[in-house]
Amino acid sequence: MIIVFIMFKLLTRSASVAALLLMGGCALLSSRCPLEETECLRRTYSRAPQYWPRPVIDEGVRWRELAPISTPQAADSPKVRLGKMLFHETRLSADNSIACRHCHLPAYGFAEPKKVSSGVGGRLGRRNSISLLHLSEPQHFFFWDGRARTLEQQVLMPISDPVEMDLSLSKVVPRLAESGYAPYFQTAFGRDIDLQGVADALAAYLRTLRPQPTRFDRFLLGEADALNDSELRGLHLFRTKARCLNCHSGPMMTDGLMHNLNQALPGRPAQDLGQYAHSGRLEDWGKFKTPSLRNLSRSKPWFHHGLFVNLRGIVAIYNNGMQFGIPANAPPEAYENRLDPLIKPLGLSPSERQDLTAFLEVL
Ligand code: HEC
Ligand code: HEC
Incomplete structure (x- = not known):
């Protein structure tokens, strides 16, 4: 019995040693193989x-x-749904013609197939629209030149930008109220329409976007x-x-x-x-x-x-x-x-x- 046990021990030990040798050999082989091949x-x-x-x-x-x-987390909350509606809302522009989506097209990675963007009245901006598919990652700079430091701050800037949507921020809440948004803000935030809610909802929606x-x-x-x-x-x-x-x-x-x-x-x-x-x-x-x-x-x-x-x-x-x-x-x-x-x-x-x-x- 004891002899059998000792033999078993020896066998398993040599098996694991052999396994170790084999693994080491493979690692050595693969690190040694010429990477030009x-x-x-x-x-x-x-x-x-x-x-x-x-x-x-x-x-x-x-x-x-x-x-x-990765796949999006909590992609379908009332806040995210509201953010998506706002992203498509042309009433956030001076002449009701331009929504965020106008320059951030889903089929083009939420960017735009043009050299520089044009906003209200065809006014030309200076820069190429940037893809929005990476915003799920925490980051510290927004816009090509990094002039916004949080996404919540960034998302209101295109609304008042004269070459983009050109709508004074003081007009945003009355416009959304006229368009029947009050219940959506109530469901998402439990309060009336306000600019903070607009920013939070847009940012929450953008953070759910992912590349294909x-x-x-x-x-x-x-x-x-x-x-x-x-x-x-x-x-x-x-x-x-x-x-x-x-x-x-x-x-x-x-x-x-x-x-x-x-x-x-x-x-x-x-x-x-x-x-x-x-x-x-x-x-x-x-x-x-x-x-x-x-x-x-x-x-x-x-x-x-x-x-x-x-x-x-x-x-x-x-x-x-x-x-x-x-x-x-x-x-x-x-x-x-x-x-x-x-x-x-x-x-x-x-x-x-x-x-x-x-x-x-x-x-
Ligand atoms: C020092 C940091 C840095 C390194 C290294 C670097 N990039 Fe970039 N890359 C950038 C920056 C910053 C921009 C945007 C510059 C601008 O628009 O003026 C950019 C832009 C790009 C773009 C355009 C993307 C777009 O959406 O407009 C491509 C493609 C790209 N880089 C590929 C590469 C490749 C390929 C390499 C390696 C050969 C590389 N980059 C190395 C920082 C870097
Ligand atoms: C008229 C075209 C246009 C409209 C409308 C527009 N954008 Fe943009 N967006 C751009 C351009 C161009 C840039 C890059 C500008 C720059 O860097 O100065 C940009 C940059 C951004 C960025 C920065 C991304 C990053 O990684 O730094 C975000 C976020 C963004 N837009 C969200 C929005 C939202 C939200 C709206 C609607 C409220 C909107 N955009 C409306 C053209 C537009």
Whole structure:
């Protein structure tokens, strides 16, 4: 009996040692296999993200791993339903013609397929409409130039903006009262219509929006063949040599922070000094908010000025390290280099640029 027990112990111990050896061997194999080989990349990226290759992240950068999109919580409360009604309400504009939805179209990732937006009376704004699909994540800057600091503060600003809805905020409550909104505010907040309720309802609705899951989400959820070879190599480049994860990280692929990418275009017709224009601090010169890259193909054209219409071109300017000439008539401040130090020339080969573009197209 004792002999049998000892033999059993020995056997199970050697079995677990063998299992351990086997696991270690596999880990060694997969970390040793050459990542330039697509088959090896696929094997490595088929594992959970904690086993993925270490990304290229500069010192001091706070980042999160890429992750699948979550489903909305409490998507159907009376507050959210009211927010959705308000989002579609043209009476929130001076001439009853424009609702939020006018420039944030669901089919275009809640952005708009135009270079810059037009509001009441066809008045043109200065910037490209930004996608609203990332607002479920807590963040500290709103608008391309970060001039609003909470979503509740932000959502009232388009209403009174003269080139958007152009309605004085003092008129909002009477307009909604005339339109029969009182019962909806009672159900949502247990009180009469007020501006705080308008802001809270709109913000609550926007926080329920989510990007459409794509093949990339299926890949992240374990379907190893959901990305083709080129897209897979693009994912690896995005996290490593191309340095994109330094700013476009987490499930929504944004750090929600402000960066200068030399897009202020000083001295040119589209000059826009970004955060500096409202803060007046030189360190904010040309800074814009990192947009989410989820459902990117829907929110074309891109960047705050809407001047970029193809993703290959965007990859090319990142590859060049965002170097642009400065015209002679630019303000003197423009000559000092304030490019974000996270932006560097990348040295991507033509086929690597193609792979990175293919990855961006699947987001
Ligand atoms: C006339 C077009 C237009 C209308 C109408 C409009 N927006 Fe916008 N929206 C834009 C543009 C353009 C931007 C980017 C502007 C900027 O950054 O200066 C923007 C930015 C935003 C942002 C910032 C998102 C972020 O990540 O920082 C939110 C939120 C938003 N709009 C919500 C709304 C809501 C809510 C309404 C209705 C009350 C509305 N918008 C009406 C064009 C419009
Ligand atoms: C230093 C931070 C930073 C890094 C690194 C970075 N980005 Fe960006 N990205 C931004 C900011 C900020 C913007 C918006 C700039 C603007 O509009 O002026 C942006 C805009 C974009 C856009 C346009 C999205 C839209 O909705 O308009 C794309 C596409 C993009 N980046 C892809 C990439 C890729 C690919 C890489 C890696 C090669 C990368 N980014 C690296 C910060 C960064």
